[in-house]
Amino acid sequence: MIRALVLLIAAMGTAGATGPAPTDFTLKTTCPPGFEKTAAGVCELRTLYQFYDSLENRGLGGTRTSLPPHRDGFTPYQIDLGRYLFFDPVLSGDGTLSCASCHDPARGLSDGRPRSIGIHGEDAGRAAPTLWNVAFLKRFFWDARADSLEAQATGPLYSPHEMGNTPAQLLESLNGNATYRRLFQQAFPNQRGPITDQQIFTALAAFETSLVSLNSRYDRYVHGYDAALSEREIEGLNVFRSFVARCSECHTPPLFTNEQIAVIGMPEPAGRPFDVGAEAILHAPKLKGGFKVPTLRNIARTAPYSHSGAFADLRGVVEFYNKGRGNAVPKDMHLYLHWHISDPKLTDLEVDRIVDFLGALTDETFLPQPPARVPSGLPPTKQGE
């Protein structure tokens, strides 16, 4: 019975299929850079950080500190299927947007915009976070409302302000595509039947966890090569981790985030209403205006900055912190500002050095390769536009 149903769906799909011939697409049998294919045929991350330890295995601390526990163990097929999905506009409601529209490899896996622009030109409300090193994260979105990459995926896919799709339309369009049916079968060989939403989310998560950036000049310094950082960058590192600036108290190495919710009191761009952030998710008035601490890896590649793009460049962000506690909090609003938000009175030179140091966190060695064509036959979203 089930077998018949599958055949029927397959026949329907073939009849209605458009775009390139299914045989044009194959999935890679090798793991992405940085991953070892184990005897079990899955991809596991390998990094020098695995030679270090961290307190309570939390992956937080100083230079030679291990990373937090991470997601890996997907098959090369699943990862490569995720890559096709990631770049395919068929995932959006009107076939114009892919994940890569807002997480563009040419723009630090973000989009270079203050706030993302969704379907029909909608303002998505917040900035697209970079996807670098999401394999190590436990919370997703600026307000930390999802606890897995799979759960995160439903946010943009089905938001009317973002990709504007529906669960039914997404499954219908993928199941109606013979290439995708074949590729999903390859990636999920033990699951018979039509493509499921969980398979889609798994494949996207598999691809996203391959986006690893741990080979910056800072990392070389960590692993023992003092000359990897310039004098200015080392000065910047020392200001960054000093207890005057206190940047590293929340942007904690090695990922440069401690993944906590912090109430910073950053301004909104002119004309934008105050964003309560995590308060709405956790129903905690004390977390009004709280957002997840973002990673600073590849930060020089992802301007503008803040949850809503209030800052055009990195120097602007550092200057904001240097202007003192609460300098942009709206009048008549009480926020429980984070205790590390102080009045550091850094000199202009120290501010410059921090910006210099942040530039040493850039590493895009493992940037993914966008496919030239995608199985839907839709034109892939253009990179860097």
Next chain:
Amino acid sequence: MKKGLVVGVLVAALAFGAGMLFGRSGKQDLKISSSTQGASYSGGFKAEGEGAAPPGAAIRSVAGPAPTNVVVVKDGESIQAAVKAAPKGTIIRVMPGTYHETVYIDKDDIRIIGVIEAGRRAVLDGEKKLNDAILYSGNNFVAENLEIRNYKGNGIMGQAGNNFEIRNNVIAESGVYGIFPQLGKNGIVEHNVVSGIADAAIYIGMSDNILVANNDVFDSVAGIEIENSRHAIVEHNYVHNNSGGLLAFVTPGLPIKDTVDVIFRNNFVVGNNHPNFGAPGSTVSGIPAGTGILIMAADDVVIEGNVISDNKVSGIIITDHAHAQNITTDPESDPNSDRVKILDNVMLRNGYDTITEAKALLLADGKVGAKNLDIVRVGPSPGSCIINRHQYVTAGVGDFAECDFTNTANTVNYLLPPVPPREIKPGERGKVVYLGICTGCHTYNGRMIGPPVQVIQALYMENPQGLADFIAKPTKKRDDYPEMPPQDYLDPETRLAVAKYMLQVTN
């Protein structure tokens, strides 16, 4: 600021009052225990395959055997220059003199040892311009015999270094924290004299297995603070004229969520009445000046054998997050101080000028006319216990049980023997470097940024050293590929290991 920590107490006070009227009446029988007899607290720390010493063995050193390589820094020279030049496993002796610098240590087994001559020390002077005196992230770090003054950030700050020893230092007027190891495991902070610090003189943050002993801390906002840390013993310290003496806190919003198993014993906690000069918004700015010991949301804190006297608000305050006005919230942190254990202490003349809210609590507890206050508890504190409670003036501890032990004699310390460095086989390192770095540009048989590994194998199969040498100083070999960036940041041994690994991969 005073009001911050105990706002909302009045509501609680009314509730206690009702309890007094209708509940208890008459004098309780005295239950008297001897702390020289009876069971001993066994501690909360169970070593888990870490090669820990058997309980009872005193550990005096955690940083391992002293290195034999010694360099000397003289007045007028740079300590940092010596650190930079030092191989791991070096003692840097710093001669008396004045050094204006920030010293950072990002490698293992470095010891910075001041030489004291006729009372003259090596002085690190930040002149109120420099941020921190010492920043370390390396393991097995030791700092001894230094004098540190006039820094704006911290005196000595650790970020994730394990097995640290910080002793015999004099730190004054040096910013936010005097000594602040953070995210470290297995450390000793002892025999330091720390004063004039705008937050905690000694602050153990998010760290495990710690001994803080024999320090003299004074004239600071907080004396010794154990925050979001586990298995810490704080003993034999002289803690005086701070706003708050000893603190065991859970600060919400940190990535490590609890404070568990802290022993405060045999300390002198005396006259901690200094006006609170904590920075606005800092956690400690909410401490009522005049607090001997403050427990906020920490679990399993044992208080034993201390002399706690002349702290004008209270000898001990036990509270939770809800009663602290300037404390944020964290759904992942338990806001209550669970299982506080108060054993025998000498408590004299505390609470002689306490705050209004505490007076209300005393009244509610039926302590009409009390002129002192030794222990006050606001907020839930489930599972707590006390012995010989009749000797203290208390408010809010009526529901504490009798402890089923009277002392901590069996818990000598929570330190671990020096953990030998992890052995990493060259082959393993070669594989990880190959996968973690080389594969960004090279695949086995395809064209990427660099040529395929198969091609490299054909060229170097019998010559791994040649390949190791090439990657240190690559030259442009192929017109159709970009020149390879040098991999000289890898040490020679690692370069050879990765070359050998690359030459044998098969896919």
